Amino acid sequence: MSGKRYKSKHKVLYYECEKTYRMTLSMLLNVLIQVSGEQSSALGLGDEKMGELGYAWIVLQHAFDIHRMPVTNELIEIETQARQYNSFFCYRDFYVYSETGTLLVEFTMVFAIMDRNERKMIRIPEEIVSPYGAPFKKGLIRIPRPSKVDEKIADSSFYTIRYFDIDVNDHVNNAKYIEWMLDALGEEFLKNKRLKTGTIKFEKELLYGQTAESKSSRLHTKEKTVTAHEIRTEAGFHCSASFEWK
Amino acid sequence: MSGKRYKSKHKVLYYECEKTYRMTLSMLLNVLIQVSGEQSSALGLGDEKMGELGYAWIVLQHAFDIHRMPVTNELIEIETQARQYNSFFCYRDFYVYSETGTLLVEFTMVFAIMDRNERKMIRIPEEIVSPYGAPFKKGLIRIPRPSKVDEKIADSSFYTIRYFDIDVNDHVNNAKYIEWMLDALGEEFLKNKRLKTGTIKFEKELLYGQTAESKSSRLHTKEKTVTAHEIRTEAGFHCSASFEWK
Numbered sequence: 001m002s003g004k005r006y007k008s009k010h011k012v013l014y015y016e017c018e019k020t021y022r023m024t025l026s027m028l029l030n031v032l033i034q035v036s037g038e039q040s041s042a043l044g045l046g047d048e049k050m051g052e053l054g055y056a057w058i059v060l061q062h063a064f065d066i067h068r069m070p071v072t073n074e075l076i077e078i079e080t081q082a083r084q085y086n087s088f089f090c091y092r093d094f095y096v097y098s099e100t101g102t103l104l105v106e107f108t109m110v111f112a113i114m115d116r117n118e119r120k121m122i123r124i125p126e127e128i129v130s131p132y133g134a135p136f137k138k139g140l141i142r143i144p145r146p147s148k149v150d151e152k153i154a155d156s157s158f159y160t161i162r163y164f165d166i167d168v169n170d171h172v173n174n175a176k177y178i179e180w181m182l183d184a185l186g187e188e189f190l191k192n193k194r195l196k197t198g199t200i201k202f203e204k205e206l207l208y209g210q211t212a213e214s215k216s217s218r219l220h221t222k223e224k225t226v227t228a229h230e231i232r233t234e235a236g237f238h239c240s241a242s243f244e245w246k
Numbered sequence: 247m248s249g250k251r252y253k254s255k256h257k258v259l260y261y262e263c264e265k266t267y268r269m270t271l272s273m274l275l276n277v278l279i280q281v282s283g284e285q286s287s288a289l290g291l292g293d294e295k296m297g298e299l300g301y302a303w304i305v306l307q308h309a310f311d312i313h314r315m316p317v318t319n320e321l322i323e324i325e326t327q328a329r330q331y332n333s334f335f336c337y338r339d340f341y342v343y344s345e346t347g348t349l350l351v352e353f354t355m356v357f358a359i360m361d362r363n364e365r366k367m368i369r370i371p372e373e374i375v376s377p378y379g380a381p382f383k384k385g386l387i388r389i390p391r392p393s394k395v396d397e398k399i400a401d402s403s404f405y406t407i408r409y410f411d412i413d414v415n416d417h418v419n420n421a422k423y424i425e426w427m428l429d430a431l432g433e434e435f436l437k438n439k440r441l442k443t444g445t446i447k448f449e450k451e452l453l454y455g456q457t458a459e460s461k462s463s464r465l466h467t468k469e470k471t472v473t474a475h476e477i478r479t480e481a482g483f484h485c486s487a488s489f490e491w492k
Contacts, residue, residue: 014283014293015276015421019291019414026483030261037260161430163436164272168265176259183408187454190409208433 003082003134007037010076020191022069025182025198026175029062030105032094033175043131047168051107054116055128059174060089061110062200063143068104075099077161082134084141088112089125090134091099091141110143114169144199147228147242150217157184160211164200171205177239182231184214193245200241206231212238248339249328249380252285258320258449266437268315271428271444272421275308278340278353279421281324289377293414300362301374305420306335307356308446309389314350315441321345327381333369334358336380337387356389360415365451366424390445393474395490396463403430406457423485427475430460439471439491446487452477458484 016027040046050056069074076096083091089110097106112121113128159180167173178200182190206212215230224244231239262273271409286292316322322342329337335356342351358367359374407425413419424446429437452458461476470490477485 013276013280014329014414015280015419017414019412021414024410030259034259034261034294161435162425164264164270164425164429166265166433168260168263170265170266173261179408179410183410187409187412 002084003132004034004039004043005079005081006042007077007079007199008035008038009075009077012070012072012076017072021072022194023071024179024194026178028096028105029097029107029175029178029196032080032096032109033059033227035094036080036092037143038079039132043132045128048141050128051116051184052126055122055125056114056116056169057111058114058121058169058202059109060112060202061143062107063198064105064107066105066195068098068102069098070104076104081104082129083108084134084137085124085129085136086136086140088121089140090124090129108141108143110141116169128204143201146199146201146240147219147226148213149228149230149240150219152161154215155184156213156215158211158213159183161206161208163208166208171207176204177202177206177231178241180212180214180231181216181241181243184216184229185218185227189218196224196244196246198241198243200239202239204236204238206233206238210235248330249378250285250289251325251327252281252288252325253325254281255321255323256281258318258322259314260318263318264436267318268423268440269317271441272424274342274351274475275353275421275424278324278326278342278355279305282338283328283338285326285378291374291377296374299374301368301371302360302362302415304360304367304415304448305355306358306448307389309444310351310353311443312351312441314344314348316342316344316350316441321355322350323468327380328375329354330380330383331370331375332382332384332386334367335374335386336370354387354389356387362415389447391467392445392447392486395461395470395474395476395486396465400460400461400463401430403460405429405460407452407454408463409454412454417453420448423448423452423477424487426458426460426477427462427485427487427489429467430462430475431464431473435464442470442492444487444488444489446485448485450482450484452479452484456481 079095094107115122165176213232219226227240325341340353411422459478465472475487
């Protein structure tokens with residue numbers, strides 16, 4: 001038994017795509033978060049209500065499979081459903097379908113709730129999750145851990161956090177980390193490879209004015225290419241990820 | 247007499263807004279360009295058709311008045327209309343309305359047509375503009391020139407062009423220049439001021455891997471604040487703008 005399903009349609013716009021006409025991962029992520037926000041609003045638990053209660057949703061982990069990335073002007077349907085939760089974590093699934101019902105992308109996200117004043121994770125309040133109808137299950141769901149960056153062959157690029165990287169939670173929006181991790185791979189790599197699967201783990205927020213190091217290493221085998229990524233600052237470790245490409 | 251009108255609705259999404267919940271200027275611009283692209287498609291002259299013909303629309307100038315910026319979750323309506331054209335320039339107006347019909351934002355843009363192989367502006371082909379129904383008028387429409395940056399008090403920030411800054415025309419999307427011009431003003435300024443009017447002039451394209459200098463100066467008077475902006479590289483001058491704030 002899982003939670004209530006919610007569906008929403010979206011037309012992929014030209015500015016959500018890279019120059020190859022494929023939707024960018026960061027824009028797809030924005031759209032998924034938008035749809036889960038719509039479900040929350042429909043259940044009376046939109047951002048405004050959460051703000052009044054002094055809470056904010058934060059994303060801790062993503063794992064995804066891309067069968068085919070949506071393209072410019074494509075009409076897609078996004079389905080989302082809370083799967084289960086425990087004392088600190090909420091698990092939510094997303095499915096992106098083409099107009100003819102083909103499954104294009106699958107995403108699983110792990111959310112937590114932050115106290116906006118303390119800026120700390122809190123125990124999940126029962127009244128915040130019960131409207132979604134997903135069961136409480138004590139255990140954790142294993143999300144694959146990102147592969148480690150191979151320090152011997154790692155490259156680094158640097159990104160200073162800009163005003164428009166910051167969201168209403170006053171920290172860097174999680175879609176931006178993805179842009180910095182991917183951009184560090186360079187144009188030659190990005191325009192020739194296609195993203196297949198990935199796993200991303202957020203550790204610590206990034207704030208306006210900080211400079212982030214985006215470190216990456218690549219592992220090529222006959223079957224696949226795997227890239228491993230880290231986002232670091234002087235304050236430590238903010239995010240890790242690994243992606244598999246074809 | 248002006249060209250055919252085209253209208254489209256848009257819901258302002260959370261990732262189109264800055265942390266103050268107001269839509270960003272660069273996202274508003276993306277949405278406007280999207281709507282003019284929809285009109286072109288409806289007239290059989292979408293990007294695909296233009297691509298086949300070896301053409302691409304490029305934006306040369308913007309002038310805008312913001313009465314109130316749309317906010318997160320607001321339902322807006324965008325109306326656009328080609329006003330007139332001459333041998334090299336096409337003038338197009340945009341009006342953004344609230345759900346109750348209040349005029350929120352007005353934009354005028356100057357477009358030209360680029361030959362995709364030569365990467366040069368060409369004389370406007372009659373068959374490309376006639377479907378829009380706007381008249382040929384020999385004269386130019388005066389778009390206010392941007393104020394000059396005051397070199398004595400100018401500040402600079404630097405932006406290296408990233409993979410995701412590049413659009414299908416293989417150069418930096420014009421909305422990105424705006425992010426760099428505004429970001430250079432800093433958080434303290436941006437969160438306390440509201441953009442009222444502006445004028446932007448594009449001179450030369452920016453390509454992947456270049457580093458752009460975003461230079462700006464501020465003029466405060468009793469009534470208003472005016473900021474002047476330039477985007478430069480070693481290759482020269484790419485864009486200038488000035489904005490009026492309240």
